[in-house]
Amino acid sequence: QVQLVESGGGLVKPGDSLRLSCAASGFSFRSYAMSWVRQAPGKELERVSVIDSFDGRTEYADSVKGRFTISRDDDKNTLYLQMNNLEPEDTAVYYCTKPLTFYSRNNRNEYEYWGQGTQVTVSS
Numbered sequence: 001q002v003q004l005v006e007s008g009g010g011l012v013k014p015g016d017s018l019r020l021s022c023a024a025s026g027f028s029f030r031s032y033a034m035s036w037v038r039q040a041p042g043k044e045l046e047r048v049s050v051i052d053s054f055d056g057r058t059e060y061a062d063s064v065k066g067r068f069t070i071s072r073d074d075d076k077n078t079l080y081l082q083m084n085n086l087e088p089e090d091t092a093v094y095y096c097t098k099p100l101t102f103y104s105r106n107n108r109n110e111y112e113y114w115g116q117g118t119q120v121t122v123s124s
Contacts, residue, residue: 002026009118022096030074
């Protein structure tokens with residue numbers, strides 16, 4: 001069956017870095033766009049970033065542009081999110097997801113598969 005297993009979250013200070021990983025199985029990972037989405041308490045779901053299959057084109061939320069980098073290793077069926085210069089506003093549960101399309105945004109119904117989520121907390 002399909003599995004998306006995130007790792008790498010934690011408690012860090014403002015300005016620190018983290019790298020999230022997502023190990024995928026049960027579907028043809030290399031054939032599909034993949035996304036990271038996040039949800040903070042009391043806030044709506046936000047698509048952080050997406051990376052397409054084959055050409056590797058990417059998009060980022062304005063709030064993370066220049067600080068976060070999404071990447072993928074199709075040989076390892078793994079998705080990554082490098083997060084630099086973290087801010088308290090980045091505190092959220094981060095989910096690895098398979099979107100229905102590259103253009104899926106902030107609606108849960110636009111995502112087909114979800115990981116269990118990993119907590120990222122940025123606090124001094």
